[in-house]
Amino acid sequence: MSDTVKAIMDATERRIREAGYSGFSFREIAADVGVKSASIHYHFPTKSILAAAVARRYNARIVEAADTAVAAGQDVVQAWKAVFRSALDDGAKMCLCGSLGATVGDLTPEVAQEVRRFFDAGIASLVAGGLAEERAEQVFATLEGAILMASAQGDPAIFDRATANLG
Template sequence: MSAPIKPDTKKLILDTAEELLLTRSFSAFSYQHISTALGVKNAAVHYHYPSKTDLGVALIQRYRRRFARWTAQQETLAGDPWQKLEWYFDLVVRYYDQNQRICPTGVLSAEFLVLEQPMQTETRAFMEELLNWCERILVDGLEKGYFRFKGRARDRAAVIMAALQGGLQVARVLDSSAVLDDIIKQIRLGLGAGGQLG
């Protein structure tokens, strides 16, 4: 009879830190919160992540890997530019539906000036990846006739990302997912939606 598989402490620490980041913020939790939630000593957390900045960098790198996998998976599916944006809208709505979470870039950008430099570097890289992805979708949609809007695709991508991040925060304060629904509807209209409105 084989021994039971021991949970990966390092992964459990990251999982717990992620939940705390999205529901509280990076500054509003400590290693004590993590160790209490996991039933371990603070030393166990410090063993895997000597400083909180080390933990923060690991969290952002994890998000970046997830996003890279998600966008790669998109490329294997037969979605048009509208569908690809709708998949992203769905991701944002699911953040709110899970305990009124805020997306990681929203949390990190709100706290950006108080983050240590290694976390700022990772946050900038993550935000660039999000904006670059959205810009590519918009350019593709314009070229193929799916979208109609004035101005640069990069500027429109920034507006979309800012609207969704801000929407999550407003929805949390008002305790209303309808805020997100309305913002997404306005984004669709701004891209020339017709049949996309639901």
């Protein structure tokens, strides 16, 4: 991946996490990165292709982080909790796929598919770690809700309180 493509994807991820799918335009991303809009269109012909690529990269990174922690001996729930909490620590507002998922009905099929893949992968990871599917769904919903509340209120401690009893 070239430095320009990485910068475009980083800027897009940041904007989606802050304001959702409708919270970015190619013009804004170009300004963030310091390139012309045509450069973004060259690498990502449509907004949908760009958003799907960003979601795919995000999914791989987040699932890998949780899986790596579990492989190192961390409890699966604690691993996923730490992944979500780290998003707040790095200044991000929301889980990318949580932000996109809030408006899934407005997304193109390719972006919606990546959002669903994220939730499916997270739940599958929790199940592989020993949770029943229903409990895995409860844990994942709690994590998504907690990061939403903490982001909306601008208070990461809300996440900690909301997830304290997850196990």
